[in-house]
Amino acid sequence: MSANQFPKLFSPLKIRGSTLKNRIMSTGHDTTMPTDGRVNDALVAYHEARARGGAGLIVMQVAGVHETARYTSHLLMATDDDCIPGYRRLADAVHAHGCRLFTQLFHPGRELMESADGLLAVAYAPSSTPNERFHVMPRALTREMIAEIVHGYGQAARRMYEADLDGVEFVASHGYLPSQCLNPLVNRRTDEYGGNLANRLRFLREVLAEMRRQTSDSFVIGMRISAGEREATGLTADDALEACTQLEPMLDYVNITAGTSASLGGAIHIVPPMAISNAYVAADSKVFKQRLGIPVFVGGRINQPHEAESVIVNGQADVCGMTRALICDPSMPAKAEAGRTDDIRACIACNQACIGHFHRGYPISCIQHPETGRELTYGEMQPARRRRKVMVVGGGPAGMKAAATAARRGHDVTLYEAGNQLGGQALLAQLLPRRNEFGGIVTNLGRELELSGARVLRNARVDESLVKSEQPDVIILATGAKPYVPDFEHDGGVQVVTGWQVLRGEVTVGRRVLVVDWRCDWIGPGIAEMLTRAGSEVQLAVNGTHAGETLPLYVRDNIAAELHRQQIAVTPYARLYGCDGDSVFMQHTTSDEAIVFENIDTLVLCHGHQPDSVLEDALRTWINGQREASPVELIAIGDCMAPRTAEEAVYEGLKAGWQI
Incomplete structure (x- = not known):
């Protein structure tokens, strides 16, 4: 089987001064690899592995354009010319394999996650409108600072141009600063940067114009934007589409995603877990493609080449972001092109070692392919x-x-x-x-x-x-x-089983079930959900502050949403003590006071393993x-x-x- 299986996916695409050899893209994603805000050997090796594996386009992780853009302690910075040699070295490594390289230019606005020294930084946004997820109250930008940031975008683009990158991507997605400017529920300014759409677009127009002014006519400038932030006070899909329509003459492409960093529910879409459908954003990107005359990119759980081919054939997008697919199998494009589809290591969207590592401050990897992120050690198999x-x-x-x-x-x-x-x-x-x-x-x-x-x-x-x-x-x-089955007192009045027995179908549980979850991972909530769907009345008691405490954040929050939808009561801070009759006794893990569950038929133990x-x-x-x-x-x-x-x-x- 040959590349003819995916003729659209492996067709070239010209974007201004660059030609992509195929339509497979690694989208911008944090790696936690940079040190001191600079490109290093680990980051070069990471991206070169994906270029060698056949990707057509790599969009690098965000680069800060202003000192106030430091939303994590391990952010790449493009605020001085000292960054140019590192970017140039990376561009040379990627270009050697026929792959194009863009980078994202970024300011988070109010979306600050953490700082380098543990102190809370001052966040800046169009208005003093708080962030829900990180509980940040920002300071409103002055006109002078807006001008500084606009100039910073232009200077950063110029540095990327001088480093021989092929283009830059203006990050207006996920509730970051440009999106905050667009959103009338966040941007409450009364000057020329707020109010009607033309004013709310002013910051974006000024940035795009400054980036073009400081680069060249051949340099690619695109924009990433969320087609709906999936959050009550977020930017809507209609808002995003109108913004792209207005900005189209200044853009070479738009990259469509979903969600926002500003809320727990919206943030799930930044890296959607396996509970969310494959290629689910493609229906939104099709609306943009039908309205715009420039190329449209899309991401969102596009795991396999046949999914990407379908997206392109169906006119939903021109380029497919397949980031986690490339984290899981850097050689996925080459395998697909050679017809070796059975050899592709497919991403399972567990989120554990990719975005999960990032949120814990560690370099990203993959649970299936631990060579990822460790290319300097395991990049070449030694006989x-x-x-x-x-x-x-x-x-x-x-x-x-x-x-x-x-x-x-x-x-x-x-x-x-x-x-x-x-x-x-x-x-x-x-x-x-x-x-x-x-x-x-x-x-x-x-x-x-x-x-x-x-x-x-x-x-x-x-x-x-x-x-x-x-x-x-x-x-x-x-x-x-x-x-592991812990020692605890029980008189046989309550049926006691393990999670394994439930999953293997070895036991029949009663109508009223208590799932006791010591591990605080996905097993306890999963069994609770499964038994609820089967008709039992289920409660979940967790030996932690909340269900899914040990899980990657977006997986945890997706589970929390489902537990709420299924009306499964969750009791935190709970330690198993014993059973008497049909009552289960637990202790609060901080007060040691009793927590009593009555009228229980079955106790399901999810207490980890030996x-x-x-x-x-x-x-x-x-x-x-x-x-x-x-x-x-x-x-x-x-x-x-x-x-x-x-x-x-x-x-x-x-x-x-x-x-x-």
Whole structure:
């Protein structure tokens, strides 16, 4: 199968002085890689991997245009000429692979997340209208500061032009400063920058004109804007469309997205989780494409090349943002063009290591492809110095990644899985409501395993005698974990089951259910939602400040919305104490006072997991006794070391396969 499968996706597109070789774009997204506001080796390696993998366009993360634009402590800054060499080095690396490079130019206005030293910075906006999500009360911009910021945009564009980038993208999306200027509910000015649409557009016009004045006629200048901020006081789709229509003569393209940073509900659309439909913004971008005569870009969960092809064929956009698809598989475009669609590692929109890392202040990565963000370490597979016989025990994500990595490096690898299916706990995770895509990690790692050439034995339980007979050089243990059931008093009046038993259909729960969630991840809320949909009256008690406390923010907030829609009562700060009759007793985790749930039929325990270390204990005893005669290397990874998440499991699988 060839690129003819995606003729539109792999057709060129000319935009002013640049030609894109295809319609696949990595949209601007924070990486948390820059240091001291500058492009560094890690960022160059990250973007070069996607250019090498065949992307047609990379739009870099935001660059601040003014000192007041520092909305995080790790923002790239384009406020002085010292930034030019780093950008030029990145442009050279990307251009070497035939990929075009733009960068986003940015001012957040009132949307300040955090600062470098822990002190709250002064935020500036068109008016002193508060932000709901970060609880920021901004200071109204003076005319003098507006002029400074406009000039800053122009200077930043000039620096990008001198650094040999192909263009810049003016960020007017997600409730940032330009959007704040447009929004009459945020911009309450009474001077020439407020009031009617012409006045509210004035700041945007001045910025676009200044950027063009300081660059050239061949330099691309586009604009990103939300087609509706999905928030009661946000910019509407009609507002955004009218703004684009008015600004069209000054723009080379518009990049359509959705949502806003200003509210928890609107922010979900900045990086929509798997509960939201694929390519869902394309219906909005089609309206813009029908109205405008310039190219229209769109993003929003476009994960696979066939989805992107459909968007373009259906006249919904000219270019598709496939950012997380490229985070998950940097070579996705090249694979699609070569017809190797089965080899594409599809994003599952878990948000854990990409935007989840960013929100925690760490460089982004991918739970399925931990090489992402670590290109300087794992960017090029190194062949093994000598071939070794490797037994991998356990076919969950950790074992699959370890076996595939070791086999690709040239080792003789056999993976042993006790069950009849590979996947481990991911097979359970995909059974929860709106989490079915999580099963994609099994499909993707399974294909990686198949391509590696490792042998896979299912229904093969490993014990000490099998290890002795196989005489491996290396044993990688990925035996996983089992549900943890805490000690607590109960008299049998309440049915007590684990989340695993519910998901496997091993128990029938009663009508009145209490789900006790110690982990504060997606398992407890997911089971609560599932049982509610099945007809039970469900309450959720969490051992944290709120449901989903350990989850990426947008996943957490999406779950919170669904719990509210399903009218599932959530009790925070709750520690399991015991059961008596049909009552469940818990303690408030800060006051130690009782919390009582009455008339409960079934108690579902989501209390995390315990490592399955039985085989490890036996093998370590044997190896320690045979050290001189049998120098077997034993490596434990994933949940059998300590129960955590799929991200740690896959990363430790990569490290284990890499180190032997």
